[in-house]
Amino acid sequence: MGTVWFCLVALMISAYVLLDGFDLGAGILHLFVARSDSERREVLASIGPVWDGNEVWLLAAGGTLYFAFPALYASGFSGFYLPLMIVLWLLILRGISIEFRSHIHSPVWEPMWDVVFCLSSLLLAVFFGAALGNVVRGVPLDARGYFFEPLWTNFRLGGGTGILDWYTILVGVTALCALTQHGAAWLMLKTAGAVQFRSRAVARGAWSGVVVLTIIVTWFTFRIQPQVPTSFAAHPWGYIFPAVAVAGLVALRWFLTGADEVRRELEAFLASCTYLLGMLTSVVFGLYPYVLPASSNPAYSLSIYNAKAGAYGLRVGLVWWFIGVGLATVYFVIVYRHFRGKVSAEGSHGSY
Numbered sequence: 001m002g003t004v005w006f007c008l009v010a011l012m013i014s015a016y017v018l019l020d021g022f023d024l025g026a027g028i029l030h031l032f033v034a035r036s037d038s039e040r041r042e043v044l045a046s047i048g049p050v051w052d053g054n055e056v057w058l059l060a061a062g063g064t065l066y067f068a069f070p071a072l073y074a075s076g077f078s079g080f081y082l083p084l085m086i087v088l089w090l091l092i093l094r095g096i097s098i099e100f101r102s103h104i105h106s107p108v109w110e111p112m113w114d115v116v117f118c119l120s121s122l123l124l125a126v127f128f129g130a131a132l133g134n135v136v137r138g139v140p141l142d143a144r145g146y147f148f149e150p151l152w153t154n155f156r157l158g159g160g161t162g163i164l165d166w167y168t169i170l171v172g173v174t175a176l177c178a179l180t181q182h183g184a185a186w187l188m189l190k191t192a193g194a195v196q197f198r199s200r201a202v203a204r205g206a207w208s209g210v211v212v213l214t215i216i217v218t219w220f221t222f223r224i225q226p227q228v229p230t231s232f233a234a235h236p237w238g239y240i241f242p243a244v245a246v247a248g249l250v251a252l253r254w255f256l257t258g259a260d261e262v263r264r265e266l267e268a269f270l271a272s273c274t275y276l277l278g279m280l281t282s283v284v285f286g287l288y289p290y291v292l293p294a295s296s297n298p299a300y301s302l303s304i305y306n307a308k309a310g311a312y313g314l315r316v317g318l319v320w321w322f323i324g325v326g327l328a329t330v331y332f333v334i335v336y337r338h339f340r341g342k343v344s345a346e347g348s349h350g351s352y
Contacts (some may be wrong), residue, residue, distance in 0.1 A: 001314040002304030005068035006291065008321065012061035014151060017128075017280060018273050019056040019332075023047035025183015027094065027121025028176070031114060033187060033198040034140060041112055045343040046190035050335060051098065055091070056328065063173040071145055071236040071307040072291045079147040080131070081161050087127050094120040107221060122176065129175025132302050133168030136283060137161075137223050138295035145302060157224065158314070161295065178276060181206035185252070185272040189265040191343050195264075203268070211249060218242075221286070227293060228286035238285045245278025319333055 026047050034040040064075040077084060097117035097266035101110055139147045140161070154168075184203035188196055213346075222229050232238050252271035255264040257327065287293065291307055296298040 001311055001318075002308040003065070003289075004318070005308065005314060006284075006304045007124060008289065009061065009064050009068060010281070012057060014062050014277055014280045016054070016057035016061055017276055019057055020051070021052060021179045021182045021276060022186035022269075022272075024121045024125050025179040025181070025182070025185075026187055027117050027183070028125065028180050029187065029199065029202060030121070031118045031185050033184075033195050033202060035226040037110065038219050039195050042195055042344055043103070043187065046187060048098070049339045050094065053332065053335060060325070060328065064321065068309060068314060069291055069302075069304070070309055072302050075141065075145050075147065075292060075302060079149060080134070080163070081150055083127060083131065087124065090120045090127070091125045094124065098188070102307040106350075125176045125179045126169075129172035130168040132163060132175070133141075133171030133285065134163060136171070136221055136228070136287065137165075137167055138225065138301075140296040141292070141294035141300040142296070143300060145300065145307075147296075155243040161183055162230035167220060169219065170213075170217055174210070174217045177206055177209045178279070181210050181252075182269075182272045182276060185265075186271040189269045192344075200256065207249070207256065208251055210275075214245070214249070219278055223253065225286070225293065227290055231286050231288060235285075238282075241278055241282040241285050242279070245275050245282060248272065248275030248278055 026043055030040060030043050034043050050344045062073075093116055097113040097120065101113040101117070128201060134149075137157070141150060144155075150162045153160050154166040155162070155165045157165055157167060181203055184206060187199035188203060191199065248271050252268055252275065255268035255271055259314045289303045289305065290301050292302040294302075308316075
């Protein structure tokens with residue numbers, strides 16, 4: 001049951017990254033692809049009906065993690081307390097910037113919330129990436145399964161690491177570029193005219209950065225976390241996951257460089273999703289069976305064996321998990337189908 005729930009947690013996190021990732025990317029690009037108030041409202045309209053629903057998957061992933069691996073939940077939420085509070089405030093600022101923007105029309109109020117929306121989205125992408133980097137690198141767990149890290153120390157690997165070091169920052173920058181690319185692909189799909197044109201240009205530029213950073217971060221990951229090359233050496237079939245990520249990048253480039261009369265926006269967005277899914281599943285496969293490796297002593301690492309809940313509870317919870325996720329999936333399918341198609345600032349997707 002531990003393996004099953006390990007895969008389900010990974011599935012929930014992947015769903016969050018794919019769905020909320022594109023509206024984070026749209027927020028990052030908000031000030032760059034939109035040059036006027038009308039264009040900014042068009043960007044907001046593209047995510048307005050779904051952005052808050054997308055964050056449900058983050059809550060669902062946290063709930064699943066708490067239920068299936070309570071030891072990991074307790075250790076992670078205590079050790080990562082400070083960055084989690086930062087993430088919480090960034091999520092709040094991002095949400096209120098979308099909602100508050102349209103309350104007052106003035107040359108100061110609206111631009112202020114536009115900047116808040118952009119910066120909070122950008123910092124969230126970096127912090128989420130840095131969090132993933134911490135999990136891959138490992139944290140200084142003690143014999144009780146707890147740890148504490150300051151936000152930063154000397155930015156070096158080895159004893160006394162902080163949440164931010166050169167490797168976790170590298171992963172954070174990679175996440176920033178990947179979600180920027182993802183958001184640009186979404187805006188290509190949902191907008192038209194000047195915003196779509198600029199989004200396509202951003203996606204093409206971000207693609208090159210994502211390729212370079214993916215190669216660099218993969219190279220360092222195989223050398224920093226010994227469990228990753230061990231897993232791939234023991235189960236060579238796992239290379240299918242990096243292959244999926246590569247296929248997604250190649251397909252995205254193909255759809256971005258098509259002739260002007262052949263617009264493959266949906267295919268480009270799905271290719272971006274494929275890349276992100278391939279990268280996330282590669283990390284999950286490489287770390288298995290660990291859920292939180294220990295950089296202090298490998299014996300202290302949390303795995304699916306010593307962090308999971310009781311077997312009976314996991315079996316019963318599996319039934320309710322499928323019911324809950326099934327209902328949520330039906331809701332999301334209905335919402336996305338209802339709001340499919342292009343948006344405009346003056347359209348019916350809301351006033352922003």
